[in-house]
Amino acid sequence: MNNLRSIRKDWDLIESLIKDNSRILDIGCGEGDLIQQLEKNLTAKVHGIEKSGELALKGIAKGLNVTHGDAEKDLLQYSNHSFDYVILSQTLQAMIEPKKILKELLRIGSKAIVSFPNFGHWKIRLQLLFNGKMPITEGLPYSWYDTPNIHFFTLKDFQNLCSEMNIVIENSIGLTNTGKQFSINGSLLPANIITNEAIFLLSYRDFEPIKLKSTNKIFNKNSAIVN
């Protein structure tokens, strides 16, 4: 059977980051097209959460496991590491508490795949610099007063947050505004300027417990510093 081809470039990239036969949760799954693609191409066991009833309905009617609900409230119901991958595609910037969500992704999933629009892209920088108005681009097409995106951040901001949260960036892929794909780490040009959309594969580092000399703080497996 032919593989399903996605209508979105980032979906094929997401698929390339996932191993076959995985358990996958897609947060903000819409009509379920991405998880349907992953179910078919990777024989994955897929679930989705979708806030819009209209979209959830269509996903369920395709025979997919879709829970109609608000991820910011409903992620609690999933057990620790009950999925191999949790996907958050183009949604982090619309979350009320992005940091908390990021933590939840890696509680529920062994790995998380996060994609987001980069507010550090040169077009956006130039718009703000020369127009003095909130930028409007193809990737971020909303006016400031009606945008669902309430937390703007750049590639660098995200990398810093991961580092602060002890999250390992296993892989990071950038897409330019012309859809050209490149490795963020291996980029010759400054990635934070040319990346239009970024896709990250994240996990927690498997720390061996290390006792620090000066304090009683311990690096624990799968978590940050605990007392």
Next chain:
Amino acid sequence: MSNIELINDKNLDCSFAIFKDANLTLASGSILKNFKLAYKTFGSLNKNKSNAILVCHALTGDQYVSGHNPITGKDGWWSRMVGPNKPIDTNRFFVICSNVLGGCAGSTGPKETKENEQNIYGRDFPSVTIKDMVSAQVKLLDALKIPQLFSVVGGSMGAMQALQWSIDFPNRVQSIIHIAGALKHSAQNIAFHEVGRQAIMNDPNWHKGNYTENNAIPERGLSVARMIAHITYLSEDAMHRKFGRKLQSRDIISFGFDADFQIESYLRYQGRSFVERFDANSYLYLTRAMDYFDHSESYRKTLEFVNNQKNNIKYLVISFTSDWLFPTKENKEIVEILNSLSRNVSFLEIDTDKGHDSFLLDEPELDYVIKGFFNSNYGKINEQS
């Protein structure tokens, strides 16, 4: 092995499964030695016996899920959902619907005659539970030689049965659609049922349940019970939209206690017509069965156990925004447990002002999701096998 007889009744336009020496042990400990279920089937069972769907009816429903109901003279209670080319398409699926144990449309219940006697059961009928209804349905499935159902679907008390199926017979059902139900019957719901039962039992014509022997019918009590229950099936918005404060057949208020308002007239009509088709004792027994339904403590443990047996039931839970009898929150409790155990579950809350009764009414989203869920999953399951 009990002795089973399947017969067709032309007058009642339905079939009967008569179980002799079945010795059905009920949750209360009582044993029904013989019993019968009235049922109807639609469409045809395929060669693999893989296309059977059991539809479970709600409190006052019956086996006439589709087509003509000879008792009421109207269309079946879910005719808009079940039939050829309907969302539950009988061109594709074999649909079975049976009147519940304790009901009054032909299955063994308080208005039926006792074994080897002339008298009817009346108050001597043993207490039945949702579990007992499902135990009886399984015997029917055995008699029809259907090893596994593609799906069990039901709303309200029907949802309770669907859930009970997934708990008691997980290997005999591939999917369930649970509409507007809950893990337990809430205190508020028990309260409304109790008011209804008190109305019946306080009617002088009830005669402690022996009204048939006394040639009486507790009409007033049963109709008041129906009136209060009917209020709980609607929503404030829907009632306001439909009736508002409109007056019935008059221009000015009467300064009396006639049905001045349309809503009063409507409820009185609902009460009156209910009495013509429903048995008062059966109403007592079935409301009680719903009251006793409670899996709130045991469901997670039961599922964990079932999970160990590599059970792969596909669940769909549906609620309605304006349903205050079985609100979204209570439906979602089931979903939360299933999701925490990584089970195959979908959940949809449908935005409507039609209240609990939405599942019986014109809700295009409900039609769409049921049709899609059945067709796509039937394809998936058959691909795998």
